[in-house]
Amino acid sequence: MIATLDDLDVEGTTVGVRVDVNSPIDDDGTLADDARLRAHVDTLSELVARGGRVAVLAHQGRPGGDEFVTLEPHADRLAELLGQPVDYVDATFTDAAREAVRDLDDGDCVVLENTRFYSEEYMEFDPGRAAKTHLVQGLEPVLDAYVNDAFAAAHRSQPSLVGLPTVLPGYAGRVMESELDVLGSIEETPEPRVYVLGGAKVPDSIDVAWSVLEKGLADHVLTAGVVGNVFLIADGVDLGDASSDFIYDQGYWDEIDRAADLLDAYGDRIALPRDVAVARDGQRHELGVNALPPGDSEAAMDIGSLTLEYYERILADAETVILNGPAGVFEDECFETGTRQLFGAATDRPMSIVGGGDTASALRQLGVEGFSHVSTGGGAALRMLTAEPLPAVTALEDAPEQPAADD
Numbered sequence: 016m017i018a019t020l021d022d023l024d025v026e027g028t029t030v031g032v033r034v035d036v037n038s039p040i041d042d043d044g045t046l047a048d049d050a051r052l053r054a055h056v057d058t059l060s061e062l063v064a065r066g067g068r069v070a071v072l073a074h075q076g077r078p079g080g081d082e083f084v085t086l087e088p089h090a091d092r093l094a095e096l097l098g099q100p101v102d103y104v105d106a107t108f109t110d111a112a113r114e115a116v117r118d119l120d121d122g123d124c125v126v127l128e129n130t131r132f133y134s135e136e137y138m139e140f141d142p143g144r145a146a147k148t149h150l151v152q153g154l155e156p157v158l159d160a161y162v163n164d165a166f167a168a169a170h171r172s173q174p175s176l177v178g179l180p181t182v183l184p185g186y187a188g189r190v191m192e193s194e195l196d197v198l199g200s201i202e203e204t205p206e207p208r209v210y211v212l213g214g215a216k217v218p219d220s221i222d223v224a225w226s227v228l229e230k231g232l233a234d235h236v237l238t239a240g241v242v243g244n245v246f247l248i249a250d251g252v253d254l255g256d257a258s259s260d261f262i263y264d265q266g267y268w269d270e271i272d273r274a275a276d277l278l279d280a281y282g283d284r285i286a287l288p289r290d291v292a293v294a295r296d297g298q299r300h301e302l303g304v305n306a307l308p309p310g311d312s313e314a315a316m317d318i319g320s321l322t323l324e325y326y327e328r329i330l331a332d333a334e335t336v337i338l339n340g341p342a343g344v345f346e347d348e349c350f351e352t353g354t355r356q357l358f359g360a361a362t363d364r365p366m367s368i369v370g371g372g373d374t375a376s377a378l379r380q381l382g383v384e385g386f387s388h389v390s391t392g393g394g395a396a397l398r399m400l401t402a403e404p405l406p407a408v409t410a411l412e413d414a415p416e417q418p419a420a421d422d
């Protein structure tokens with residue numbers, strides 16, 4: 016059982032709130048998209064309105080990457096979204112950070128520095144070990160409680176996600192609560208249940224396919240995007256040099272064998288594209304699987320209309336549809352059709368659930384709306400959709416309780 020904000024005595028309490036505001040960053044260092052910040056406004060505004068002293072913890076990017084930047088722009092944007100000053104301190108758990116947290120009054124909010132500026136926060140630990148890290152040891156003395164609203168990072172076993180709730184009373188924020196409500200009860204969603212696996216993270220998608228087919232969660236798995244291309248090759252289709260080279264360059268060649276094993280085991284429940292779209296003379300050109308391979312430089316960039324018709328027929332009987340990863344290179348308008356139409360068809364079903372950061376932004380860009388639930392998480396949502404536990408959620412379940420006011 017996880018405690019929520021309803022169980023937290025907020026007034027005058029100093030709360031460390033872990034959010035996931037990991038966002039795309041423009042070349043000039045500004046935020047390119049604030050969707051993830053907006054998602055946390057309910058939790059943060061509730062905590063400040065109830066008189067909490069709020070210290071926000073978050074990561075941004077990965078060490079060495081272009082998006083590995085400070086959280087100052089995030090703090091500025093949060094101030095606008097919350098309609099109140101939000102301080103930023105360029106420290107996470109040192110004296111400067113502790114002082115900033117101790118200086119908070121009721122209703123104040125401060126954003127601490129990118130947790131991943133410290134190497135410990137980019138490692139995976141069991142909760143007991145994570146509790147001994149500098150980040151947790153440094154912050155614990157100045158915090159009374161911990162709120163985890165970072166569902167999108169809940170598949171990571173890092174100190175700010177699993178260590179803090181080991182030493183502090185832990186609560187789910189509103190984002191975490193609503194994600195767990197929907198994604199945590201995947202087994203209870205109505206059947207037939209169809210999983211649509213597209214996008215470019217082939218190993219993750221194959222893991223999901225194995226898991227949901229093995230557990231009997233999926234009546235059908237529809238493949239699209241690079242995932243669909245790998246399955247086509249596994250099925251003996253010659254997709255041509257351009258697509259094969261792409262898959263090889265991504266390091267996914269071994270996935271073809273795994274896809275072939277899956278087809279052997281569960282081929283009757285896995286649907287493969289019947290045609291693909293390539294670029295020919297600068298235009299979208301569709302080729303049936305029998306007409307493959309395409310020209311040397313022509314890569315399969317989207318599913319074609321025969322596939323869409325076939326997949327829409329399967330979707331028409333689905334009670335629950337779970338989608339992850341775009342059906343094609345939606346960033347190019349020649350190849351957005353598959354994603355627009357397939358995801359659009361899913362919105363007609365009684366329950367439609369979408370996971371994946373790129374997928375969510377594809378849908379925003381294409382104006383496809385009407386899903387039962389669009390998750391803030393990519394990898395975390397995928398893991399939940401296979402009914403696997405998330406370390407940060409388990410840590411919240413095991414967190415100590417808040418002492419009574421007179422203790």
Ligand SMILES: Nc1ncnc2c1ncn2[C@@H]1O[C@H](COP(=O)(O)OP(=O)(O)OP(=O)(O)O)[C@@H](O)[C@H]1O
Nearest residue numbers: 214215216240241315316343344371372373374393
């Ligand atoms: N046929 C294709 N060939 C090449 N790239 C493709 C193809 N189909 C989809 N993609 C690419 O897949 C990318 C998105 O895949 P990804 O698996 O990262 O999505 P996601 O799961 O929503 O994101 P995340 O897990 O990062 O939140 C897009 O950039 C899109 O262009």
Ligand SMILES: O=C(O)[C@H](O)COP(=O)(O)O
Nearest residue numbers: 035037077167168393394
């Ligand atoms: O964007 C995400 O999926 C989360 O913020 C987790 O980021 P990570 O994959 O770098 O751990």
